[in-house]
Amino acid sequence: MKVAIASGKGGTGKTTLSTNLASYLSETTAVVLTDLDVEEPNSGLFIRGELRHSQVRNKMVPGWQADRCSLCGNCEEVCNFNAILKMGDRILVLPELCHGCYACSELCPTAALPMLPKPMGELRQFKAGKLDLVEGRLNLSEEQAVPLIKQTIDFVDAEFPVETIRIFDAPPGTSCPVIEAIKDADLVLLITEPTPFGLHDLKLAVLTVRQLGKPFAVVLNRYGIGDDKVQAYCAAEDISLIACIPNSRAIAEAYAAGELLYRGVPEVKAAVESIASFIQKQCRAEQP
């Protein structure tokens, strides 16, 4: 079972929900929390585990071999991302723009563009009690999050048995990194806040998961501020609103101290319990 926590709007509680839900579930079942927000992974701030494993991850980018190049310009022609340019008598590769698609390399008539590894980030595995945490962490100034997100998911797939529940802490927004983080999920939980901005981005996130054909449900965070338009929208669209996490000072204080909330705040525990039982129901519905 793969559960992705996504949001549309940033700062609505993806990491709060991911860390609390994963930790709660790990009390009774095998769970790996996977931080796929590789541009700013922060699940580790709340799950302070012991580092078990870390490795540098590379993306593959073309490396120009001047002596083999006939300067035909085909590489520039086939690149969709303007990541390779012919400048007079040389070829300039812009590694940050490269999506690692291999087109220039494979289609080079003189094999002058072999793909070479370039470090893009790090993958780290932690253990905190019964909970496993795997995070991808992109290097500063790297523009492409997708390759590292993919490699992080592949690592979890290879390292953990299929019965282990995977909780994916996704990046914000609705662009490529989010798609990569949720496209293999069995269930997507969209967390938002009851504000006009929260609702606006929730609608975009709903359009995204619907287009991907994913089962999904909504969690409302900071309940009590703003208005009731998120509830009205969910009711009108027949979307399951499965839990509300209240806006409270106690939660803000525990969060600021880097604590897991469900252990000290009864309303959060109740919300996490109802989300866990929703996931278990989905799990059972999935099995033949």
Add this chain to the structure above:
Amino acid sequence: MKLVFTTKGTEWDSPMDPRFGRTEFFFVYDEESKEVQTYDNRTVAGEAHGAGPKAAQKLGEFGAEVLITGNGPGGNAGMVMQATGTSVFVGASDMTVKEAYEAYCNGSLRQPQRA
């Protein structure tokens, strides 16, 4: 010397475009022949990625030695301009092309720091 301005129009009185890669026009001025040529760059809206380096490559094709713009190019375009040897002058956002040229001539535009 050939200078390129990023502009929102094709006249000396047109306002500068502060953007580099996604500028509407390139206004190319040849100081020797006093000739002006302009290039419409608005098709760049269709490019999702790499507008900057693409524009920098175009500058190379113009044979421009100097770029005069508003905010200045980003890192990828900067790499290309290092390769073409184009000098960059920024800070001409709220000017017309003519004012930007005067500012360049009297030395009041600055060159961005290169990392």
